[in-house]
Amino acid sequence: xxxxxxVLWGMTKSTLIHVFLISVALTCLFPIFWMVRCAFMTNExxxxxxxxxxxxxxxxxxxxxxxxxxxAVYFLNSVVYxxxxxxxxxxxxxxxxxSFSRLKFPGKNIIFYMFVAAMMIPLPGxxxxxFVMMNKxxxxxxxxxxxxxxxxxxxxxxxxxxKTFFDKMSRDLEDAAxxxxxxxxxxxxxxxxxxARPAIAVIVIFNSLNVWNEYILATLLLGDSQLMPxxxxxxxxxxxxxxxxxxxxxxxxxxxIPIIVVYLFMQKHIVKGLSSGAVVG
Amino acid sequence: MNSKAKAAAIxxxxxxxxxxxxxxxxxxxxxxxxxFLNMIFLSxxxxxxxxxxxxxxxxxxxxxxxxxxxxxxxxxxxxxxxxALTFQNALAFALALACDREIRMKRFYRVxxxxxxxxxxxxxxxxxxxxxxxxxxxxxxxxxxNHLLYTSGFPQLVHNWLGDPKTxxxxxAIVNSWKGFGWGFIMLLAGLQTIxxxxxxxxxxxGASSWKIFTNVTMPMMMPVILxxxxxxxxxxxxxxxxxxxMVNEGLVNHTDVPVLRILSAMTGTxxxxxxxxxxxxxxxxxxxxxxxxxxxxxxxxxx
Numbered sequence: 001x002x003x004x005x006x007v008l009w010g011m012t013k014s015t016l017i018h019v020f021l022i023s024v025a026l027t028c029l030f031p032i033f034w035m036v037r038c039a040f041m042t043n044e045x046x047x048x049x050x051x052x053x054x055x056x057x058x059x060x061x062x063x064x065x066x067x068x069x070x071x072a073v074y075f076l077n078s079v080v081y082x083x084x085x086x087x088x089x090x091x092x093x094x095x096x097x098x099s100f101s102r103l104k105f106p107g108k109n110i111i112f113y114m115f116v117a118a119m120m121i122p123l124p125g126x127x128x129x130x131f132v133m134m135n136k137x138x139x140x141x142x143x144x145x146x147x148x149x150x151x152x153x154x155x156x157x158x159x160x161x162x163k164t165f166f167d168k169m170s171r172d173l174e175d176a177a178x179x180x181x182x183x184x185x186x187x188x189x190x191x192x193x194x195x196a197r198p199a200i201a202v203i204v205i206f207n208s209l210n211v212w213n214e215y216i217l218a219t220l221l222l223g224d225s226q227l228m229p230x231x232x233x234x235x236x237x238x239x240x241x242x243x244x245x246x247x248x249x250x251x252x253x254x255x256x257i258p259i260i261v262v263y264l265f266m267q268k269h270i271v272k273g274l275s276s277g278a279v280v281g
Numbered sequence: 282m283n284s285k286a287k288a289a290a291i292x293x294x295x296x297x298x299x300x301x302x303x304x305x306x307x308x309x310x311x312x313x314x315x316x317f318l319n320m321i322f323l324s325x326x327x328x329x330x331x332x333x334x335x336x337x338x339x340x341x342x343x344x345x346x347x348x349x350x351x352x353x354x355x356x357x358x359x360x361x362x363x364x365a366l367t368f369q370n371a372l373a374f375a376l377a378l379a380c381d382r383e384i385r386m387k388r389f390y391r392v393x394x395x396x397x398x399x400x401x402x403x404x405x406x407x408x409x410x411x412x413x414x415x416x417x418x419x420x421x422x423x424x425x426x427n428h429l430l431y432t433s434g435f436p437q438l439v440h441n442w443l444g445d446p447k448t449x450x451x452x453x454a455i456v457n458s459w460k461g462f463g464w465g466f467i468m469l470l471a472g473l474q475t476i477x478x479x480x481x482x483x484x485x486x487x488g489a490s491s492w493k494i495f496t497n498v499t500m501p502m503m504m505p506v507i508l509x510x511x512x513x514x515x516x517x518x519x520x521x522x523x524x525x526x527x528m529v530n531e532g533l534v535n536h537t538d539v540p541v542l543r544i545l546s547a548m549t550g551t552x553x554x555x556x557x558x559x560x561x562x563x564x565x566x567x568x569x570x571x572x573x574x575x576x577x578x579x580x581x582x583x584x585x
Contacts, residue, residue, distance in 0.1 A: 032400075235527070263396070267395065
């Protein structure tokens with residue numbers, strides 16, 4: 001009798017938990033589904049068609065957004081910025097972290113703690129001073145300027161992550177490489193970088209998300225529509241198509257789907273990165 | 282080797298080692314340190330972005346102290362943060378507790394809950410703008426929410442959620458929580474999974490109830506992670522602004538303004554660069570104080 005009640009209570013409990021989890025999961029997915037659904041409708045059917053799946057799939061919105069909406073340019077720009085910034089961050093931060101962890105020079109600790117402090121101190125509205133400086137350097141409306149700014153954004157966190165990783169790495173392989181005649185650059189490239197792949201994966205995924213989704217610096221620094229990345233382009237596009245919801249939703253879908261796909265493939269690293277962040281504090 | 286040659290070799294070695302750090306250091310100085318110092322410098326000046334710069338001492342800060350729009354915007358950001366700290370983090374914690382067990386589809390939940398955080402604020406803002414659309418066409422509600430409210434028998438609840446000053450900020454805060462709870466969920470779940478399961482077993486053997494186990498085992502073990510989540514929530518939500526930029530138009534500005542938007546409008550709207558910098562410095566100091574106080578408070582709580 002008693003065991004029966006326990007089993008029953010256990011089943012009810014797990015059902016309730018699942019109902020709770022599934023309803024939250026649906027709340028997460030439904031707005032995204034709704035966006036994709038509307039992207040396949042026309043301005044006439046979008047307010048009429050009541051079906052969950054539209055009766056007639058219309059791909060025209062994507063073509064309109066891609067060509068007339070200048071999305072081909074925005075998309076390519078976003079890809080270029082993301083690749084350049086993330087590549088730059090990995091290169092620059094791994095060199096620095098390797099030096100902080102393994103090499104010696106006067107003032108090393110001071111410089112390292114400057115990077116740590118930069119991560120701790122929030123700088124809201126730093127874009128004002130950044131804009132002023134970029135203006136002075138004539139880097140407004142240049143790809144190069146925007147890329148350098150974005151590299152700086154991800155630098156501190158990447159250096160800290162890689163340094164902790166290099167500190168834990170065993171020195172045996174390094175010594176072996178040194179005996180084989182590797183210099184410092186050789187050890188960095190042949191030993192440290194390949195071994196740090198898990199940490200680099202975390203850096204790549206977080207910075208890719210960050211650059212792909214960045215909005216404010218792109219707005220202030222890039223006024224030329226040929227240089228704009230997607231997020232900035234979306235706002236221009238929304239201004240021009242504020243009533244044409246299906247086309248706008250097609251644009252949003254094109255901006256959102258690549259990052260969701262990348263996330264689905266890399267989500268293991270995200271969980272790992274966030275967990276280590278949470279545990280380290 | 283004589284000592285001179287040795288010193289030269291060491292110097293060369295140090296220089297080489299420094300060259301590894303040089304690219305990072307150069308970028309950091311140009312794009313972080315210099316703007317940071319320049320921001321403080323500019324905050325003591327009256328400057329329109331071009332032309333002459335006038336030193337005016339603390340006048341920008343004095344004006345800021347009595348700038349009601351500024352402090353109102355701080356209140357709005359505080360309200361959004363409060364909703365995130367309570368509603369969003371409670372939800373994240375409940376979901377993490379629900380997932381911290383042998384349960385089917387655990388991986389699925391973990392993947393899905395983190396999808397809103399990977400979307401950009403622009404995308405999230407525009408999707409919700411569309412769902413919350415207040416207009417009507419051919420006697421039908423365009424926005425999904427109003428349409429659902431109408432057809433499911435609550436026509437009295439149909440509302441211009443983002444257009445009404447009374448509901449706009451709360452609506453934004455809820456969308457912000459929708460976007461943000463996945464971060465807290467993943468971090469809290471990771472924290473829960475580091476707790477040794479034997480502690481639970483031991484407590485159970487001693488006859489502790491589930492509630493007792495939660496308050497006496499789970500909560501104390503989770504305090505460090507909870508603190509990190511709380512601080513990150515505060516810092517993130519106080520600085521939220523792109524979501525607001527994409528969800529409401531200029532019309533409601535005084536009801537949904539947040540500090541970063543004030544800084545932006547001082548800079549691009551009225552070209553008052555000095556004042557914008559003073560606002561930024563003021564806000565930065567407030568944020569540092571808040572996170573410092575949170576840390577101190579939790580240290581105290583831990584000792585008790």
